[in-house]
Amino acid sequence: xxxxxxxxxxxxxxxxxxxxxxxxxxxxxxxxxxxxxxxxxxxxxxxxxxxxxxxxxxxxxxxxxxxxxxxxxxxxxxxxxxxxxxxxxxxxxxxxxxxxxxxxxxxxxxxxxxxxxxxxxxxxxxxxxxxxxxxxxxxxxxxxxxxxxxxxxxxxxxxxxxxxxxxxxxxxxxxxxxxxxxxxxxxxxxxxxxxxxxxxxxxxxxxxxxxxxxxxxxxxxxxxxxxxxxxxxxxxxxxxxxxxxx
Amino acid sequence: xxxxxxxxxxxxxxxxxxxxxxxxxxxxxxxxxxxxxxxxxxxxxxxxxxxxxxxxxxxxxxxxxxxxxxxxxxxxxxxxxxxxxxxxxxxxxxxxxxxxxxxxxxxxxxxxxxxxxxxxxxxxxxxxxxxxxxxxxxxxxxxxxxxxxxxxxxxxxxxxxxxxxxxxxxxxxxxxxxxxxxxxxxxxxxxxxxxxxxxxxxxxxxxxxxxxxxxxxxxxxxxxxxxxxxxxxxxxxxxxxxxx
Numbered sequence: 001x002x003x004x005x006x007x008x009x010x011x012x013x014x015x016x017x018x019x020x021x022x023x024x025x026x027x028x029x030x031x032x033x034x035x036x037x038x039x040x041x042x043x044x045x046x047x048x049x050x051x052x053x054x055x056x057x058x059x060x061x062x063x064x065x066x067x068x069x070x071x072x073x074x075x076x077x078x079x080x081x082x083x084x085x086x087x088x089x090x091x092x093x094x095x096x097x098x099x100x101x102x103x104x105x106x107x108x109x110x111x112x113x114x115x116x117x118x119x120x121x122x123x124x125x126x127x128x129x130x131x132x133x134x135x136x137x138x139x140x141x142x143x144x145x146x147x148x149x150x151x152x153x154x155x156x157x158x159x160x161x162x163x164x165x166x167x168x169x170x171x172x173x174x175x176x177x178x179x180x181x182x183x184x185x186x187x188x189x190x191x192x193x194x195x196x197x198x199x200x201x202x203x204x205x206x207x208x209x210x211x212x213x214x215x216x217x218x219x220x221x222x223x224x225x226x227x228x229x230x231x232x233x234x235x236x237x238x239x240x241x242x243x244x245x246x
Numbered sequence: 247x248x249x250x251x252x253x254x255x256x257x258x259x260x261x262x263x264x265x266x267x268x269x270x271x272x273x274x275x276x277x278x279x280x281x282x283x284x285x286x287x288x289x290x291x292x293x294x295x296x297x298x299x300x301x302x303x304x305x306x307x308x309x310x311x312x313x314x315x316x317x318x319x320x321x322x323x324x325x326x327x328x329x330x331x332x333x334x335x336x337x338x339x340x341x342x343x344x345x346x347x348x349x350x351x352x353x354x355x356x357x358x359x360x361x362x363x364x365x366x367x368x369x370x371x372x373x374x375x376x377x378x379x380x381x382x383x384x385x386x387x388x389x390x391x392x393x394x395x396x397x398x399x400x401x402x403x404x405x406x407x408x409x410x411x412x413x414x415x416x417x418x419x420x421x422x423x424x425x426x427x428x429x430x431x432x433x434x435x436x437x438x439x440x441x442x443x444x445x446x447x448x449x450x451x452x453x454x455x456x457x458x459x460x461x462x463x464x465x466x467x468x469x470x471x472x473x474x475x476x477x478x479x480x481x482x483x484x485x486x487x488x489x490x
Contacts, residue, residue: 141333144309151346159346163338241338241374
């Protein structure tokens with residue numbers, strides 16, 4: 001932990017030195033960025049835009065994970081569905097994010113629905129592929145056990161199926177969160193009038209690097225906090241039954 | 247279904263059960279296997295490996311429906327099953343494994359069953375922390391926890407050392423005597439079968455069917471060394487004849 005903090009401090013120190021050497025408004029000092037951050041925070045704009053972006057991340061991520069898990073389980077367990085769905089997956093996987101975003105805006109309009117749908121569609125194939133791997137490695141013996149003991153579907157889902165998928169869900173969550181929030185910024189830049197991406201777009205037009213960093217850095221902080229305080233504890237909780245390696 | 251009244255017995259009539267191998271040929275495993283299992287007794291299915299014993303169990307408990315014939319369970323049959331491997335949920339504690347299989351069971355009953363099988367001290371453990379012997383006891387406890395009317399066991403003591411297998415066998419026999427549950431036990435250990443059960447079905451032939459039936463007149467506690475030796479000799483004679 002100490003080493004991590006030291007490493008972070010070193011990064012800020014390098015930034016400070018570089019900005020002093022450059023002496024340009026295109027590379028502002030760390031404190032100047034903090035100033036802008038405080039200004040935006042006092043006006044409320046910072047929290048509003050962070051909140052809007054975070055909401056878009058959460059909804060599109062949730063949609064992608066829900067349907068990714070559903071399709072992944074179905075495709076992992078049925079050869080027919082796998083053959084039917086696989087070409088779609090390959091198309092989606094290889095369609096550039098930008099194409100999906102632009103098409104969504106053209107077909108649906110410059111709305112939040114289009115924005116969220118575009119992001120979810122970008123993440124969906126990755127989630128599906130990861131969960132499909134998990135569904136392929138499900139333990140048939142445990143399923144038979146659940147059948148013989150006539151466990152109701154809720155029990156089977158919660159205690160037999162999901163615990164087996166948990167490592168795959170965690171992997172999809174990790175890679176998913178970082179992909180989703182980056183795509184959300186692009187979506188906001190291209191077609192929304194609020195959110196971190198929109199503010200960064202505004203900053204870009206006037207080359208205001210301090211404003212750009214004042215929005216980008218807090219959001220990195222939020223995603224780091226989600227990873228540290230939500231994703232990692234969840235992972236530890238679902239793997240608590242594994243015998244500890246000494 | 248029997249026209250007169252409802253069947254109290256478990257009726258098994260398998261005309262034919264075949265598998266298709268990966269190379270495409272059809273291999274017949276069972277033919278004309280027909281028996282009825284009296285309620286409240288322990289029945290053993292004895293035979294060498296590869297003679298369709300596990301296949302037969304899977305048909306009886308409804309996991310395998312791809313066969314020609316009928317299996318009639320008494321109405322309201324509740325199955326308790328012990329698989330060859332313990333098949334516990336590794337991410338749930340021992341107690342939760344029992345609870346999830348038997349949600350209607352009272353906590354006190356679960357603890358009593360666990361105590362009978364010597365795992366009361368391990369209820370908070372995860373299955374991965376147990377030895378194979380303990381895990382098999384948990385599997386046994388789970389089968390009893392559902393308060394079954396049909397107990398099915400597939401070589402439940404295989405790969406345990408002889409002393410432990412005998413002790414678990416005795417515990418099983420004691421629980422069955424007390425609960426009067428109809429029990430179907432698969433084993434390849436003839437001594438174990440003679441020691442524990444009321445009725446032995448010897449599987450033989452290819453495809454397999456019942457080669458011989460033995461009713462044990464003096465089961466378990468009533469068993470004498472001489473009687474056991476006599477039964478074993480009879481079974482040995484049948485096997486020798488089948489091989490010859």
